[in-house]
Amino acid sequence: QVQLVESGGGLVQAGGSLRLSCAASGRTFSSYAMGWFRQAPGKAREFVAASDGTGRIIDYGDSVKGRFIISRDNSKVAVYLQMDSLKPEDTAVYYCAATPLVVRSTSLWNYWGQGTQVTVSS
Numbered sequence: 001q002v003q004l005v006e007s008g009g010g011l012v013q014a015g016g017s018l019r020l021s022c023a024a025s026g027r028t029f030s031s032y033a034m035g036w037f038r039q040a041p042g043k044a045r046e047f048v049a050a051s052d053g054t055g056r057i058i059d060y061g062d063s064v065k066g067r068f069i070i071s072r073d074n075s076k077v078a079v080y081l082q083m084d085s086l087k088p089e090d091t092a093v094y095y096c097a098a099t100p101l102v103v104r105s106t107s108l109w110n111y112w113g114q115g116t117q118v119t120v121s122s
Contacts, residue, residue: 002026002111004096009116012086016120020081022096022113033057033102034072034079035109038092038118045095047104049081057102064090086120094118 008020022034035050047061049070058070067086072079079096094116097109 002029002032002098004098004111004113006094006096006113006116009094009118011119011121014086014088014120014122016086017082017084018086018118020083020094020096020116020118022079022081024077024079024096024098026077029077030054030074031100032098033100034070035097035099035102036070036079036081037095037097037106037109038090039095039115040089040092043092045106046092047106048094050102050104051079052102059102059104061104083118086118088120088122090118091120092118 003025005023030053033052036048039045049060051058069082096113098111099109
């Protein structure tokens with residue numbers, strides 16, 4: 001069982017940056033792939049980024065490549081999402097998730113946090 005708690009969301013102007021954090025519980029954290037997803041009002045949940053347990057296998061959604069960076073610290077049992085050059089279309093609730101392997105399909109992620117709101121003003 002893995003419990004996830006996100007933090008770091010907020011309001012930022014376009015072009016600004018935010019860093020999201022996800023604190024996890026569980027003794028097997030390093031064995032899980034960790035990911036970030038987002039969901040804007042009226043839209044489906046979207047894959048943002050994911051990292052395997054070692055941090056060597058990383059994947060990004062096309063809309064955030066070159067702007068967002070996912071990282072993890074297994075010693076702190078945490079995963080982060082550094083978001084730069086933010087755009088109004090990045091506005092969404094951002095969710096942290098865990099699953100055994102790095103995959104993009106939302107349905108294959110086993111554990112989810114409650115989400116943190118990110119709002120980018122124009």
